[in-house]
Amino acid sequence: MATRSRRPGNLPAEATSFVGRRHALAEARKKLADGRLVSLVGPGGVGKTRLAVRLATDLARGFRDGAWLVELGKLRDPALVTHTAMAALDLRDQAASEPRELLLRHLRDAELLLVVDNCEHLLDAAAELIGEVLRAAPAVRVIATSQAPLRAAGEHVLRVPPLSLPADDPLERLRENEAVRLFVERAAAASGDFELTEANRAAVVDLCRRLDGLPLAIELAAVRTRALAPAQILDRLHDRFALLARGTRAALPRHETLRTTLEWSYDQLTSAEQTLLSRLSVFAGRFTLDDVEAVCCFGDVPAAQSVELVSSLVDKSLLQREPAAGSLCNTAVYRLHETMREYAGSTRSPDGLEQRWVDHYLRRCARFGAEGRYRLVEWLTWIEPEIDNVRALLRALSDDVRGVALATSLIWYWVTRATTEGVRWLDELAPVAAAPWTYFARGFLAVLQSDPVVAVPVLERGVLAARAAGQPDVLSQLLAMAAIAANMAGDRPSAERLLDEAVALSADRDDVGATLMVHQARTLNALGDGDLETARSAAADGARLSRRAGDLYSLTMMLLNQGFAALRSGDADEAERRFVEALPIARRIDDRVAQCYLLGGLGACAASVRDPQRAAQLLGAMDGLCVEVGVIVNKGMAPALSSATESVRAALGPARFESSLRDGRRMSRADALRLALREVAAPGPNGPLRQREKDVARLVAEGLSNKDIGARLFISERTVESHVRNILNKLGFHSRTQIARWVAGPESTATAPVT
Incomplete structure (x- = not known):
C-alpha cells in the first residue's frame, strides 16, 4: 500500500486565505x-x-x-x-x-x-x-x-507590487479584484456577516485605493468593520491622510500610507491597549502571556486585564498568535509583525520598561542555571521560543558583569542545543569578569567539542579561581572536568591526580552535581584506558544517582557509558538493556550526540545476535547523524563500533553491507530511532521508495507525462524515466496504471486487475 508520510519542511500553515497574486x-x-x-x-x-x-x-x-x-x-x-x-x-x-x-x-x-x-x-x-x-x-x-x-x-x-487596485467596475467583476477580495474576506472574518454590496462598493473601492493596495493596511482597516461601516472607516482615514498631506491631494509614499494606517489603528485603541501595544515592542522575538504579565503589566495596565487586552490586540490583527512546535503545542506564543513592532516602539514612553525586561529575563535565566540540570525538559521548553529575547539581553549586557553570569547560567542550553554559540558568548563576555563557574562552563563546552587544547588551560584557571574563592562545590566539578580534559589530551598522570582530588573533595560533601561529575570522569577515563570494570561500576553508580536526582542529561550519559562498557566486556544483553533505556530519554531531551552513539551501540548489539542487516542500517544511521551533528567518535566507544562494523561486513558481504549501510544513512532521524527501539520493522532488501521516487509516483498518478513531471520537479526527462523504472522494479509492477493504483491506496490496489 502507499505510504503517505509527512512532507519534510517547516512552512507554517496559512491561518487566513491567500488572496490574489x-x-x-x-x-x-x-x-x-x-x-x-x-x-x-x-x-x-x-x-x-x-x-x-x-x-x-x-x-x-x-x-x-x-x-x-x-x-x-x-x-x-x-x-x-x-x-x-x-x-x-x-x-x-x-x-x-x-x-x-x-x-x-x-x-x-x-x-x-x-x-x-x-x-x-x-x-x-x-x-x-x-x-x-x-x-x-x-x-x-x-x-x-x-x-x-x-x-x-x-x-x-x-x-512585489501592492495588490491590484480596483476600477469602477460592475459588482461581479469588482469582487474579482485582489485588493477588494482581501478587504471583503478579512471583513467577513472579522464581523461575521460582511458582504460587498451596491451600497458599500464605492467606499470599499476608495478604501483600497486610499491604502495603495498594501495588504497589511487593508487588513487593519477591514478588522474595523466589526464596529464601523466602510464609509465611516474611509472618513476617518481620509481625515488622517489629509492632515499628513497638509491638504494637498498628492499621493503619499507607500511607507507613509502604511505608517498613517498604523497610527490610525493605534488611535482606535483604548488607553490600556495603546500602552500595552507600545510596551510589547520591548520583546526582541516571541513571548508568552507570563512574559507580558511580568514585564508589561504595571501602572495603568494591571495583570488582571492581560488576557483580555492581549486577546483584543490579536482580534484587531495588531498582535499575532503563533502555534508553538513540539512540547510547546499547548502554550500560546505571540509576536509583533516587524512593521508593527517598529511602529509600536516609536510610541513607547520612558517608564522603566527596559529595566523590567532585563530583570525578568535575568531572573528566569538564573533559575534556569540553578534548576535546569534537574528539570531539563521544562526549562528547554521555556527557553526555545524565548532565545531571541535572551540573545538580545546578552548583547545589551556585553560590557556588564551580569552578562557573564547570564551566559554562564545558560550552560544546559549551550550543552544540549547551541555549543558553538555558547563558546562565542562565553569567549566574548568572560574578559569582563570570569568566575569559577564561567571557567567550568567554557571548559565543559570545549570537552564536548573534543578540544583539549582549549579545555585544559581554561579548566586550570578555573581550579585556581575556585581555590582562591573558597568554593569547594565548583572546585570539585572543575577538577573532575579537568581530569576528563587531561585524559583527552593524553596526559594520564595529570588526569589521575586531578580525579583523585575531585573524588576526595566530593566524598566530604553531600553535593549531587559534584558526585555525578566525578562518576562521569571516572567512567570516561576508565573507558578510554580500557578499564572496563571501573567504567561499569562508576557508570552504574552515576545512573542510580541521576535517576534519583532527575538529571536526565547525566542519566543518558551514564547509561550510554554503562552500555559501551558492557558491550566491550562481551555482555551484549546488558548493553542493549542500557541503550534501550537511554534512547527514549535522549529522544525526549533531544540530545543528538547521545542519539548518535546509541544508534551505533544498538547496531553493535544487533551484530552480536546475528541480525546483520538491521545492524548495518543502524550503523549507517549513526554515520548519517554523526555527519549531521559533527560528532567525533569518542575513543572509549570506537573499539566496539569498529568491531561491529567488521563483523557485519563479513556477514553480509561487501555489496549487501554497503547497500544496508546506505539505507541507514538515508533514514530520517525519527525513523532511525524507531528502528533502533523496534517500533518499526527493518526495511526489506528493496527498501521503501525514496522520497524523490514517491514524488514521481504521485505525479504519475496525476496523469502527468515524464516531460511534465520533469518540469514540475526541476529535473530532466531522462532522470524521470530512471525514477519510473526504479519504482516499477521496487514495487514489482510493469505499468504506470499500477503505480497510480498503488498511490491511491489499499482499496484501489486490492481490486486492481493486473494490466
Missing part, C-alpha cells in the same frame, strides 16, 4: 525555474512573506527534502544568521564542527527549497550565507524576501 506567483515560478535565487523585494506590509510562503508551499512537493523557512526578522546579530538557519532546518549545534560547516555539509546533497525571510537588516550576512549555500548545494534553490536586493551572484529580483 496570480501574476506574481507565475513570475516568481518562472524566475525560480531560470535561476536558483529569487529575491522578493518590496516595502514593509506589501505581502512579501505571504507570497514567499505560498510560493514555497506550492513548489514543496517538487523537492525531495521539502521547503524550509528561515526567519531573520527577530534576529539582530549578523553573527547568528547561520545558527538561525540551522535551527530552522532542525540541525543541532552540539558538537565539534563549526555551524557553517555543518549547515553546508547537510545541504550538499539535499534537494530542497529554502525561504530566507526578512533579510533587509542583515543584507551582507544573509547574502554571504545564501551564496555559500548555492555554491555548495547544487540542488538547493532559495527564495529571499527583503526591502532591498541582496546583490548576490545569480540573484533574480522580483519587485
Whole structure:
C-alpha cells in the first residue's frame, strides 16, 4: 500500500486565505525555474512573506527534502544568521564542527527549497550565507524576501507590487479584484456577516485605493468593520491622510500610507491597549502571556486585564498568535509583525520598561542555571521560543558583569542545543569578569567539542579561581572536568591526580552535581584506558544517582557509558538493556550526540545476535547523524563500533553491507530511532521508495507525462524515466496504471486487475 508520510519542511500553515497574486506567483515560478535565487523585494506590509510562503508551499512537493523557512526578522546579530538557519532546518549545534560547516555539509546533497525571510537588516550576512549555500548545494534553490536586493551572484529580483487596485467596475467583476477580495474576506472574518454590496462598493473601492493596495493596511482597516461601516472607516482615514498631506491631494509614499494606517489603528485603541501595544515592542522575538504579565503589566495596565487586552490586540490583527512546535503545542506564543513592532516602539514612553525586561529575563535565566540540570525538559521548553529575547539581553549586557553570569547560567542550553554559540558568548563576555563557574562552563563546552587544547588551560584557571574563592562545590566539578580534559589530551598522570582530588573533595560533601561529575570522569577515563570494570561500576553508580536526582542529561550519559562498557566486556544483553533505556530519554531531551552513539551501540548489539542487516542500517544511521551533528567518535566507544562494523561486513558481504549501510544513512532521524527501539520493522532488501521516487509516483498518478513531471520537479526527462523504472522494479509492477493504483491506496490496489 502507499505510504503517505509527512512532507519534510517547516512552512507554517496559512491561518487566513491567500488572496490574489496570480501574476506574481507565475513570475516568481518562472524566475525560480531560470535561476536558483529569487529575491522578493518590496516595502514593509506589501505581502512579501505571504507570497514567499505560498510560493514555497506550492513548489514543496517538487523537492525531495521539502521547503524550509528561515526567519531573520527577530534576529539582530549578523553573527547568528547561520545558527538561525540551522535551527530552522532542525540541525543541532552540539558538537565539534563549526555551524557553517555543518549547515553546508547537510545541504550538499539535499534537494530542497529554502525561504530566507526578512533579510533587509542583515543584507551582507544573509547574502554571504545564501551564496555559500548555492555554491555548495547544487540542488538547493532559495527564495529571499527583503526591502532591498541582496546583490548576490545569480540573484533574480522580483519587485512585489501592492495588490491590484480596483476600477469602477460592475459588482461581479469588482469582487474579482485582489485588493477588494482581501478587504471583503478579512471583513467577513472579522464581523461575521460582511458582504460587498451596491451600497458599500464605492467606499470599499476608495478604501483600497486610499491604502495603495498594501495588504497589511487593508487588513487593519477591514478588522474595523466589526464596529464601523466602510464609509465611516474611509472618513476617518481620509481625515488622517489629509492632515499628513497638509491638504494637498498628492499621493503619499507607500511607507507613509502604511505608517498613517498604523497610527490610525493605534488611535482606535483604548488607553490600556495603546500602552500595552507600545510596551510589547520591548520583546526582541516571541513571548508568552507570563512574559507580558511580568514585564508589561504595571501602572495603568494591571495583570488582571492581560488576557483580555492581549486577546483584543490579536482580534484587531495588531498582535499575532503563533502555534508553538513540539512540547510547546499547548502554550500560546505571540509576536509583533516587524512593521508593527517598529511602529509600536516609536510610541513607547520612558517608564522603566527596559529595566523590567532585563530583570525578568535575568531572573528566569538564573533559575534556569540553578534548576535546569534537574528539570531539563521544562526549562528547554521555556527557553526555545524565548532565545531571541535572551540573545538580545546578552548583547545589551556585553560590557556588564551580569552578562557573564547570564551566559554562564545558560550552560544546559549551550550543552544540549547551541555549543558553538555558547563558546562565542562565553569567549566574548568572560574578559569582563570570569568566575569559577564561567571557567567550568567554557571548559565543559570545549570537552564536548573534543578540544583539549582549549579545555585544559581554561579548566586550570578555573581550579585556581575556585581555590582562591573558597568554593569547594565548583572546585570539585572543575577538577573532575579537568581530569576528563587531561585524559583527552593524553596526559594520564595529570588526569589521575586531578580525579583523585575531585573524588576526595566530593566524598566530604553531600553535593549531587559534584558526585555525578566525578562518576562521569571516572567512567570516561576508565573507558578510554580500557578499564572496563571501573567504567561499569562508576557508570552504574552515576545512573542510580541521576535517576534519583532527575538529571536526565547525566542519566543518558551514564547509561550510554554503562552500555559501551558492557558491550566491550562481551555482555551484549546488558548493553542493549542500557541503550534501550537511554534512547527514549535522549529522544525526549533531544540530545543528538547521545542519539548518535546509541544508534551505533544498538547496531553493535544487533551484530552480536546475528541480525546483520538491521545492524548495518543502524550503523549507517549513526554515520548519517554523526555527519549531521559533527560528532567525533569518542575513543572509549570506537573499539566496539569498529568491531561491529567488521563483523557485519563479513556477514553480509561487501555489496549487501554497503547497500544496508546506505539505507541507514538515508533514514530520517525519527525513523532511525524507531528502528533502533523496534517500533518499526527493518526495511526489506528493496527498501521503501525514496522520497524523490514517491514524488514521481504521485505525479504519475496525476496523469502527468515524464516531460511534465520533469518540469514540475526541476529535473530532466531522462532522470524521470530512471525514477519510473526504479519504482516499477521496487514495487514489482510493469505499468504506470499500477503505480497510480498503488498511490491511491489499499482499496484501489486490492481490486486492481493486473494490466
